[in-house]
Amino acid sequence: MPSGWCFVASPDVTLLQSARAAGIRLPSSCRNGTCRACICQLLQGEIRYRMEWPGLSREEKLEGWVLPCVAYPVADIVLAAPAAERNEG
Ligand code: FES
Secondary structure, eight states, X not given: OOXXXXXXXXXXXXXXXXXXXXXXXXXXXXXXXSSOTTOEEEEESOXXXXXXXXXXXXXXXXXXXXXXXXXXXXXXXXXXXXTOEEOOO
């Protein structure tokens, strides 16, 4: 079930960083698109990568899996990130 947490995502900032700036913590480790710790699913919208091929298979990409540590938003997006946590206070 969606949390309804919203944050402003700049096209020049990764989704991971934008979420963090808004107090929402997504799991992460390498932050360069290889470890897949941050993987979550794009339900709506569009993202782009600046790297050639993030650590996702073609099938995963087609299913909407994204790596927010290297993903930049192109339009308003909706993410399913069950492991996200919100900083209190
Ligand atoms: S943090 Fe490693 S792939 Fe995103």
